[in-house]
Amino acid sequence: MRKELDTRYDPKAVEDRLYAHWVKQKYFHAVADETKTPYTIMMPPPNVTGQLHLGHALNLTLQDILIRWKKMQGFNTLWMPGTDHAAIATEVKIVEKMAAEGIKKVDIGREGFMERAWAWYDDVGGVISNQFRKLGVAADWDRERFTMDEGLSDAVLEVFVRLHEKGLIYRGERLVNWCTHCKTSISDAEVEHEDQKGGFWHFKYPVKDMPGTYVEFATTRPETMLGDTAIAVNPNDERYQHLIGKTAVMPILGREIPIIADDYVKTDFGTGMVKITPAHDFNDFEIGVRHNLPKINIMNDDGTINENGGKYAGMDRYEAREAIVLDMDMRNLFVKKEVLENSIGGHDRCRTVVEPLMKLQWFVKMEGLAKPAIDAYKNDELRIVPERFGKVYLHWLENIRDWCISRQLWWGHRIPAYYCACGEVTVAKAAPDACSKCGAVELKQDEDSLDTWFSSALWPFSTLGWPEQTPELAHFYPTNVLVTAYEILFFWVVRMVFSGIEFMGQLPFKDVFIHGIMRDEQGRKMSKSLGNGIDPLEAIENYGADALRFSLTTGNAPGNDLRFYIEKVEASRNFLNKIWNAARFIMMNLGDAEPTAEIDDLTAADRWIIAKANRVAAEVTQNLDNYELGVAADKVYTFMWDEFCDWYIEMAKPRLYNEADTTRDAALWTLRHVLISGLKMLHPFIPFITEEIFTTVGGGDTIMTAQWPVFAAEHDFAAEEAEVEQIKEAIRAMRNLRSNMNVPPSRRAKVFVVSESCEVRGIYERGAKYIMALASAAEVTVQADRDGIEANAVSIVVPGAEIFMPFADLVDIEKEKERLAKEVAKLEQEVGRVTAKLNNPGFVGKAPASIIEEERAKEAKYGEMLAAVREQLKAIGG
């Protein structure tokens, strides 16, 4: 039963209906089945705070292409979707919402907060995954997971306990990156460095018992002077040898601090003297450890100065800075202020300048975990596409520091550590009944929760049921590829890799396919503050999901950023319409017929397009294998539009319109066959329209499980391809000439094809109907000589033949001479180039035989054509 199709493709009438149908049919659902070969992708879980943005759209489209393609290849595909609780990002939002109601976290306490948080999750947690569906993604929603699900939370606890048992998780008082706004520690990866011009203040401290002697140093953060516990110089600095071992006095607080020698200090920067503040600077911390210096913390969690800061206590860190500079100046100990270009770390969430603070936190020891992740890449077990990101991956892992995993937040996985008054700390999945040391039953669980990436690091196996040994885990792990933007290589990819190796004994994926990020028309990163974000849902509303997807796929190389142009979506929409109309045309002509054809019935044109489709299938498959999705899409696009629509369909028309044509069925069969092949190759890219047409044209119940086209040697018709290409070239030449001479299509011309070659004449005799249809010829006469052709007919030379078109009244002999003379010049140049090449002993001696053969063929071809054009020019008196 065939439906009538509109002249314009309307995605609205198709997309939602088909998606609901796919879901209902469980086409996306994967079942563990050991008799099948799995192909698995873990969808990067979006934050539950989010809305679908173009970055997601790009990421999802690429994954969906791979999943749908592999499914058609017969793999047991699983695309695991889910969402991430996004600890800090979400908590900030919930706090904001509460603030609007005039409520603070402390007002309602941890339990009250969590209640609200879960309510909030119930409200908006599913929004984004519902938006994902609009894109047509073939994800297994039946298996959708959330990082705070019971099962995933259990995995988190299991991992924490195991790492702790192995000594890879420890608790310690260290300097951490502290956000004074969010009042939590954050990991190194969450600190964003930004270059800026800042103050560089020079001060001097008096040296004890050496009146008139001062140590002069410079700092970018004068407020940290309050925590100074030493002054350091380079041990080899001749200028300061006499000061080493002496004592300086921090004037404002009157604190006596030693002058020490340490290699860290450079002699050629600043004054060669450095103030040492172990509690507020990562370098100084190390020096403090080396020299056993006291660590004096001068700051509160909110960035104000604490009681160690004397009279500055209570001031904000920047207020204190000003005040201290002023006070030092009053004492004539302020030397000068310079401007210094340096980089400053801010919290990636709120941009607040990060303060290094001493904190008792939980850390993951990274060295041992990083090693196998490094080896996996070096041993080629892990492949990163494009390759250049492999260096970034290695560099990060080779320089990794311990990972601070505790966060002073409530929304997340609470750290499973229990404290007893006796000082004993118990780490266990469940709260112990009593302290194992003293037997006390009053145990307090750690107030902190875990970094959100601690749970997402487990995503590839926690979603499959780990630590339970589920059939899904056995079948679908390890996954095949991880598709993500380069932005989260460190946050997530690296952590999944070492987690997978540590807990599963196997890499979580074989390939990492990295793409770029979406930018606006001007190349700027899309951001909320700039307000330059494009809503993909709006683009889908206006142009359909297929059009959006296709525009995100073509013209982009792996790893490169992508600018969004609505014009590109329009162009994609036009392509969809083209396919739609080609299908309409074919269905109209098919009617109720079910044409059949044997290979022997096929004409040269049929074989030509079949051979082309065959080769495109091979190439596109190869491109997809290499993650060259843009190239793949482009090839199918060109094949379908240029070759199939603009040439083959046009060539089929004369056969279709002639009921008596004995090859009519072969044409119909070929049209339908090639259309379906094309739809299959397009389906991963544009799933909706291809499904709609496929089912309408009787391809089957769904294209999703149709077999992906493979190269078939029996469809490789080289001779016919060459023959049709020859006809195409002739048609193009004739069109070109007509256009040059301003001959309207309505004026049909007689065409004479002259060739001495019997073989060539055969080609043109068979191609006559195409020349008539596509080059506005009234009739085509093929002959061996020029008998009967008007002397002033315009002529063109094509390989192996000359073509004459009598346009008596239109011909301007002078212009003709000009045209032919130009043609001669062009061919002479060609022949000259090729001949020079062939006369070059280096070329003939070293180039591969096939290349030399090609050049020889060119020389012969152009030589022949040149002779013919010269002849024609002579014939009209030129």
Added chain:
RNA sequence: GGGAGCAUAGCUCAGCUGGGAGAGCAUCCGCCUUACAAGCGGGGGGUCAUAGGUUCAAGUCCUAUUGUUCCCACCA
């Protein structure tokens, strides 16, 4: 300070392992040719950033330079 990417037609970008420069959009000319004007046919437009080098042959490989974007980094 270290590293990476990019620089190709007016614009946005492709161009895989080196073998005569491509697409989309824009532009110009001509077409309502019975699938499609969201279309059809034809055209113009590029010293592939610059300078060297390797090679019979370089947009493609190497080196340097310039411009640009980004990543990493505890120089006070």
